[in-house]
Amino acid sequence: MKALVLAGGSGTRLRPITHTLAKQLVPVANKPVLFYGLEAIAAAGIEEVGVVVGATHASITEAVGDGSAFGLRITYLPQSSPLGLAHGVLIAREYLGDDDFVMYLGDNFIVGGITGLVDGFRRDRPDAHIMLTRVSDPRQFGVAELDARGRVVDLVEKPQEPKSDLALVGVYLFSAAVHDAVARLTPSRRGELEITDAIRSMLRSGLKVRSSLVSGYWKDTGSVADMLEVNRLVLESVEARFDGTVDEHSELIGPVVVSHGAVIERSRIVGPAVIGQDAHVLDSIIGPNTSIADKCRVFGSEIQHSIILPRASLEGVRCVESSLIGQDVAVTAAPGVRGTHRLVLGDHSKVRIDV
CATH class of the missing domain: 3.90.550.10 (Spore Coat Polysaccharide Biosynthesis Protein SpsA; Chain A)
Structure with missing residues (x-):
């Protein structure tokens, strides 16, 4: 066959x-x-x-x-x-x-x-x-x-x-x-x-x-x-695994996969979630049902129920949920009123979000 x-x-x-x-x-x-x-x-x-x-x-x-x-x-x-x-x-x-x-x-x-x-x-x-x-x-x-x-x-x-x-x-x-x-x-x-x-x-x-x-x-x-x-x-079926680096100021709750080369600093990650190879999460909250791909950067941000593709970055962005963010996308903060954001962003996009 x-x-x-x-x-x-x-x-x-x-x-x-x-x-x-x-x-x-x-x-x-x-x-x-x-x-x-x-x-x-x-x-x-x-x-x-x-x-x-x-x-x-x-x-x-x-x-x-x-x-x-x-x-x-x-x-x-x-x-x-x-x-x-x-x-x-x-x-x-x-x-x-x-x-x-x-x-x-x-x-x-x-x-x-x-x-x-x-x-x-x-x-x-x-x-x-x-x-x-x-x-x-x-x-x-x-x-x-x-x-x-x-x-x-x-x-x-x-x-x-x-x-x-x-x-x-x-x-x-x-x-x-x-x-x-x-x-x-x-x-x-x-x-x-x-x-x-x-x-x-x-x-x-x-x-x-x-x-x-x-x-x-x-x-x-x-x-x-x-x-x-x-x-x-x-993600509901993943088992916790820590092949990367998680500092003492971070908290991982539930099944979280931290892949080889990934760095988690001063952050809270609630599983189920997967953090890809060589990704860097700093001063952030990653909520459940979220996949962060290889070489992504999430700094000072909050995200949940989302898929982030390789090499994307979120900096200073709060309340991102139910989003699909493409490769090499850059989402950064802009002055304004804080709100909840749902994003579908193609590769190489650059977006400034009110926070």
């Missing part, structure tokens, strides 16, 4: 961060979200992975390399434009050959991995296996309709009047039979080749399509709110 990882999307909902960083590389607990998917694929015993890349291919290939760091063999598959999930399968046809494969969306996050799903597919040999989860607004997703026995009877992409609340999660397993269905597709009203239409075609051809409900947590990390929520979830 092979894996096909789709990492060609542009991440419009995460702009301005994704003007300069692939959305699949935005970090969760200081690790790119794409890496969690690759680790799950490797843990399931899959070694050959095709990664569909688009305009951000240079940054993804630089971060992932040949896959050896994950125990994988990576082949990059260029995509001229993100024209739908099924288009990713279409351009990967030669690479996939007649092998079974798991298709994994590179910006999705699933707690618990996919090992059980892959093992079940190998054992039961359906033509397709989809994962489902209940959502509050199914109109934003591909939606599955099941019969009274729990069998998939229909699939519709972003229906205006959904027949169920069961949305497709961004992991699919296929036999080579999917290629014939994909080859027959025409673009949807969105101008894309929809994977839901391909699976629907397989159903109507009498092929076996299985489904299972996600037992753990799933999130499409396509928005700032989703990224912060996944960051919170991952």
Whole structure:
């Protein structure tokens, strides 16, 4: 079995961060979200992975390399434009050959991995296996309709009047039979080749399509709110570790990771939180659910429930929360009235905040 990882999307909902960083590389607990998917694929015993890349291919290939760091063999598959999930399968046809494969969306996050799903597919040999989860607004997703026995009877992409609340999660397993269905597709009203239409075609051809409900947590990390929520979830599982320097005037409460080379001085850090390598925190309060990346500086500031990317700095800024701050950003204080600040700042920004 092979894996096909789709990492060609542009991440419009995460702009301005994704003007300069692939959305699949935005970090969760200081690790790119794409890496969690690759680790799950490797843990399931899959070694050959095709990664569909688009305009951000240079940054993804630089971060992932040949896959050896994950125990994988990576082949990059260029995509001229993100024209739908099924288009990713279409351009990967030669690479996939007649092998079974798991298709994994590179910006999705699933707690618990996919090992059980892959093992079940190998054992039961359906033509397709989809994962489902209940959502509050199914109109934003591909939606599955099941019969009274729990069998998939229909699939519709972003229906205006959904027949169920069961949305497709961004992991699919296929036999080579999917290629014939994909080859027959025409673009949807969105101008894309929809994977839901391909699976629907397989159903109507009498092929076996299985489904299972996600037992753990799933999130499409396509928005700032989703990224912060996944960051919170991952941080809940961290264990305290102190590889850096923490002075006697600092207080660390709960699970806090202080990475190698990091320096904490006269500060209070409330976990769960992660402080990256060579970061410097001085005279500051770091609240829970916060990831401070490598080589960041937080001086005389307060921040919580946030993700700070590498080499960013906050100086003299109070009450920052629920923020996503890009690489090399500088946030400094300016005279004015103190308030609470929620920031989404792209790389190399410079902002002065009233304090």
